[in-house]
Amino acid sequence: MMEALGATDSNLPLLRVRDLVKYFDVSGGAFRRLLYGRRTVQAVDGVSFEVARGETLGLVGESGSGKSTTAKLIARLLPVMSGDVLLAGRDILKASTNEMKALRKDIQFVFQDPFSSLNPRMRTEMIIGRALSIHFGFRGEARRERVVQLLERVGLSAQHLERYPHEFSGGQRQRIAVARALATEPSLILADEPVSSLDVSIQAQVLALLQDLRTRLGLTMVFITHDLNVAEYVSDRIAVMYGGKIMEEGATDDVMQRPLHPYTKALLDTRPRIGHPGQLRPLEGEPAVPLNPGPGCRFASRCPLRIAECTEQAVPLVEKRMGHNVACVRS
Amino acid sequence: MNANPMDVASGAEPTAAPAWRQETLTQRVAGFFLRDRRAMVGMILLVVMLFAAFVGPRLVPYEPDQPNVRNRFAAPSWSHWMGTDRSGRDLLSRVLAGASVSFRVAIGAALLALLIGAPLGAVTSYIGGLVDDVTQRCMDAIIAFPARLLAIVLVVLMGPSVVSLWFAIAFSSIPRYARIVRGSVLDQKEREYVEAAHAIGEGRLAILFLYILPNVLPPLAVQVTLDFASAVTVEASLSFLGLGLVPPTISWGGLLNDAQQWLEEAPWLAIFPGAALALTVLSFVLIGDAIRDHLDPRTRRRGGTR
Amino acid sequence: MALLDVRNLTVDFDLGAESLRAVDDVSFTLEPGEALGIVGESGSGKTVTALSIMRLLDPRARITHGRIWFDGQDLVTQDESAMESIRGRRIGMVFQEPMTSLNPGYTVGEQVAEVYRHHLRLSHAEARRRTIEMFERVKLPGAREMFNKYPHEFSGGMRQRVTIAAALACGPSLLIADEPTTAVDVTIQAQILSLLGQLQRDMDLALLFISHDLAVVSELCTRAAVLYGARLMEVGSTDAIFTAPRHPYTDGLINSIPQRGQPLQGVPGTIFDLRTPPPGCRFHPRCAHARPLCHRDVPEFTRSPANTPGERGHVYACHYPLDSSRG
Structure with missing residues (x-):
């Protein structure tokens, strides 16, 4: 990278998310809203975090x-209610349509389901090539060459150019989706459960590919997953979310080995592990949908350590140890 | 991951590439008509009817309006293949003239409904909210009305002409197009590949034309074909009732209306226009049904019908 | 053996x-x-x-x-x-997606009770009693109230408990x-x-x-x-x-x-x-x-x-x- 002189620039976190808020109206149409009143799900409620250059944050x-909503808000695939998203200091949410086009180049998205994230009526060359045409004006032979390079980078080849998505296996499709994301040479990749829909052996291939690309290209990543093993494998830092809020956030080893939040502990205790049968300690209750929630901790209803204070007041995310934040009155 | 026995097939999917997918569009369309017997019969019928309607009148020796009082109610013969009517006018010439009117009305009405209904469905589903709600309820109201009755009311209000027939017939099928497009657009908008298109920076128009439209067109094509069929019959029934096109404009409905007074004396006057009407409707329905089955993965069979 | x-x-x-x-x-x-x-x-x-x-x-x-x-x-x-x-x-069976084995038109209690009536020829009252017992066994909270609920009122996890209850109702081996x-x-x-x-x-x-x-x-x-x-x-x-x-x-x-x-x-x-x-x-x-x-x-x-x-x-x-x- 030639931008070495911008030393302050590289100390700055690449991505900075502040107080992101998104509520969904689930009243079910205008007539129902009039009849039954407004029902809102507070899907993302005051989420803040930072991701340094070259770092992977596991969500x-x-x-x-x-x-997932958080990731889509960052990529501006959903309109935000309030909050800021700064990418290298530029405010994404306030960008105009033209500025946004340039910003799209810097932020790319990999979706969960490669069976639905690729247009069934487009050939591979077009799927990847569109991104090249939009952002770099590539056409014809030049574009084709570049697409082949990208395909090779993700372990496919020129023979796959002319094929339609349905002619590929799930793992190959996800490779195409990754190639599409790499096409714009982004600085940030948002990956939303990119391996959850794949078979176990294929999951490992795609994870290994992402890790390899990350180190070779110096990518910064926000990696969304429900799988603690995967999160532990890919992330430098982990943020644990529950009911629209971050419960705990810190370096991967800190969070996984010295969890501070009862929810993180519960997640770790509910993880079945090979060769350690009989150690499951299930958490009671169901994951809460934050539908018109109260002011307190979102996890309180399932928390084994709950006290009256938990439900009465908002619980902020505070730094308990160095670089290890938790939102819990009992910690 | 292995949710049901069908998964055996999907597990086998990776390297399986149905050969016909790699053909060009023309090859695929041609292949479709060659493989599906219904589509082929329908297409042949339709081509014959279109030829008759637009080229036929130039090939017949008689003017459709030319009376010949010495040759009234002539039975079908070599000189008058379909016989003559009460004024001695050649029925073949009149049926051919009626065909072109029928097609003009039907195509106009179906396209008009498409041109109004499809954008309406697209726009309201894109805007959503109250606009969408209100439009949908209006569409429900139109659908709740019997289509023919609605057409009669409109044609009475607007007076008989080809253009007013277009509107009268199109009006009641607008909701069908609006719903098809609305359903497809809402469905497509939720698809991740449309979201993915936003994510790589595609503009709104590109998303509409490259991602959404190609997936909305097939169900629309089916609807247009089936609508041609219904428009032909609506036009005929309006003209039969004397509400549609009035003489001197010739239409199949009008011919049938004339014929009913002489059913016993000259049954050919009803048989030939009736058959022309039935065959035209049949051709559209056959094609429409075949396309629909072809597009429906539940009934699609590679290599033809089962 | x-x-x-x-x-x-x-x-x-x-x-x-x-x-x-x-x-x-x-x-x-x-x-x-x-x-x-x-x-x-x-x-x-x-x-x-x-x-x-x-x-x-x-x-x-x-x-x-x-x-x-x-x-x-x-x-x-x-x-x-x-x-x-x-x-x-x-032999009882439980599937990945519980909704495929539950009928959305009947209460979950009726569906499990039906298993008892069909296989063991139990009376309505007895089938109901055994169903509630089974619901308690699979730890459905408030088993008695759950009897009269419909599948759509349940979360995925609770539905899976219901299908487990139905699969085990007759004590299969x-x-x-x-x-x-x-x-x-x-x-x-x-x-x-x-x-x-x-x-x-x-x-x-x-x-x-x-x-x-x-x-x-x-x-x-x-x-x-x-x-x-x-x-x-x-x-x-x-x-x-x-x-x-x-x-x-x-x-x-x-x-x-x-x-x-x-x-x-x-x-x-x-x-x-x-x-x-x-x-x-x-x-x-x-x-x-x-x-x-x-x-x-x-x-x-x-x-x-x-x-x-x-x-x-x-x-x-x-x-x-x-x-x-x-x-």
């Missing part, structure tokens, strides 16, 4: 935790 | 112009009260194996070879009415569970696994547990069978299979689980098309240890010598098995 949580 | 003895099971699918073999010469046994995990990826034939035992195969599928001995009866030769009295009564925790969240998965484990012990139930997740199988089962591409690769105690696998595929699966700080090896390549299986060992195109023999000959099953007396065998189909003394 872990169950369904309804708001982890 | 084994409760379930599947011998040389072979299932073919007739797909019109072509056909494929979804289960190919699969054999295993299950003792009363034992938990056997069937592990495999998509297309391995694990679900088809389970459905063959229940005789609930897709109409295009046919059992072309083999026997399924259950409690002294060959299920392959039973007629439909005989199977009806076995299914639900002597065998429960087949096909990926029962794949569609639910991790915390719910742990709840269901510990429930299944407890029920298995309390009711002295034999469990055939189908999963793609090695860790889940290791949690719940004492023995495991690994399937790949319709064939059996390896069977043995979970301990032996997961700590000292003899088959390279099993080893690859274990290495596919990400471990922090260790390079992820996984298994290269993708599964073959079941319509055109490779000759010899099915796994050879993806196997790092494959040699010419593997391309040519289908490996016979080898039984590794028992380390302790009374240990049930560790069986694998590989020409060049991995060293058992590793790790």
Whole structure:
């Protein structure tokens, strides 16, 4: 990289998310809203974190935790209610349509399901090539050459150019999706459960590919997953979400080996591990959908350590140890 | 991961590439008509009818309006293949003239409904919210009305002409197009590949034309074909009732109306226009049904019908 | 005597112009009260194996070879009415997606009570009493109120408890569970696994547990069978299979689980098309240890010598098995 002179620039976190908020109206249409009143799910409620250059942040949580919504808000695939997203100091959420086009180049997304994230009526060359045409104006033979390079980078080859998505296996499709994301030479990749829909052996291939690309290209990544093994493997730092809020955030080893939040502990205790049968300690209750929630901790209803204070007031995320933050009154 | 026995097939999917997918569009369309017997019969019928409607009138020796009082109610013969009517006018010439009117009305009405209904469905589903809600309820109201009754009311209000027939017939099928497009667009908008297109920086127009439209067109094509069929019959029934096109404009409905007074004396006057009408409707329905089955993965069979 | 003895099971699918073999010469046994995990990826034939035992195969599928001995009866030769009295009564089954086995139009209580009335000819009142008892057993909170709720009012985890209650209502000796925790969240998965484990012990139930997740199988089962591409690769105690696998595929699966700080090896390549299986060992195109023999000959099953007396065998189909003394 030639930008070595910008020393302050590289000390700055590449991605900075502040107080991100997104509520969904689930009243079910205008007529129902009039009849039954407004029902909102507070899908993402005051989420803040930073990701340094070259770092991978694992965003872990169950369904309804708001982890995918957070990623889509960062990529501006969903409109934000409030909050800031700064990419290398530039505010994504306030960018105009033109500025956004340039920013899209810097932020790329890999979706969970490679069976639905590729247009069934487009050939591989077009799927990857569109990104090249939009951002670099590549055409014809030049574009084709570049697409082949990208395919080779993800372990495919020129023979796959003319094929349609349905002619590939799940793992190959996800490779194409990764190639599409790499096409714009982004500085940040948001990966939303990119291996969850794949078979175990294929999952390992794609994870290994992502790790390899990350080290070779110096990518910064936000990696969303429900799988603690995967999060532990790919992340430098981990943020655990529950009911739209971050419960705990810190370096991977700190969070996985010295968890501070009862929810993180519970997640670790519910993880079946090979060769350690009989050590499951299930957590009671169901993952809460934050539908018109109260002011307190979102996890309180399932928390074994709950006290009255937990439900009465907001619980902020505070630094308990160096670089290890937790949102819990009992910790 | 192995949710049901069908998964055996999907486990086998990776390297399986149905050969026909790699053909060009023209080859695929041609292949479709060659493989599906219904589609082929329908297409042949339709080509014959279109030829008759637009080229036929130039080939017949008689003007459709030319009376010949000495040759009234002539039975079908070599000189008058379909016989003559009460004024001695050649029925073949009149059926051919009626065909071109029928096609003009049907194609116009179906395209008009498509041109209004499809954008309406696209726009309201894109805007969503109250606009979408209200439009949908209006569409429900139109659908709740019997289509023919609605057409009668409209044609009475607007007076008989080809253009007013277009509107009268199109009006009741607008909701069908709006719904098909709305359903498809809502469905497509939720697809991850559309979201993925946003993510790589595609503009709105590119998303509409490259990602959404290609996936909305097939169900629309089916609807247009089936709508041609229904428009032909609606036009005929309106003209039969004397509400559609009035003489001197010739239409199959009008011919049938004339014929009903002489059913016993000159049954050919009803048989030939009736057959022309039935065959035209049949051709559209055959093609439409075949396309629909072809597009529906549940009924699609590689290598033809089962 | 084994409760379930599947011998040389072979299932073919007739797909019109072509056909494929979804289960190919699969054999295993299950003792009363034992938990056997069937592990495999998509297309391995694990679900088809389970459905063959229940005789609930897709109409295009046919059992072309083999026997399924259950409690002294060959299920392959039973007629439909005989199977009806076995299914639900002597063999229960739980599916991945609970909604597929629940009728949305009836309350969950009625549906489970119906099982009692149909199989055990119980009165309404008695069936209701036993249903509520069963709901308590599967730890549905507020079992009595739950009786009158409809499936859509339940979360995925609660629905899965209802289907477990229905499957176990008549006290079967065998429960087949096909990926029962794949569609639910991790915390719910742990709840269901510990429930299944407890029920298995309390009711002295034999469990055939189908999963793609090695860790889940290791949690719940004492023995495991690994399937790949319709064939059996390896069977043995979970301990032996997961700590000292003899088959390279099993080893690859274990290495596919990400471990922090260790390079992820996984298994290269993708599964073959079941319509055109490779000759010899099915796994050879993806196997790092494959040699010419593997391309040519289908490996016979080898039984590794028992380390302790009374240990049930560790069986694998590989020409060049991995060293058992590793790790």
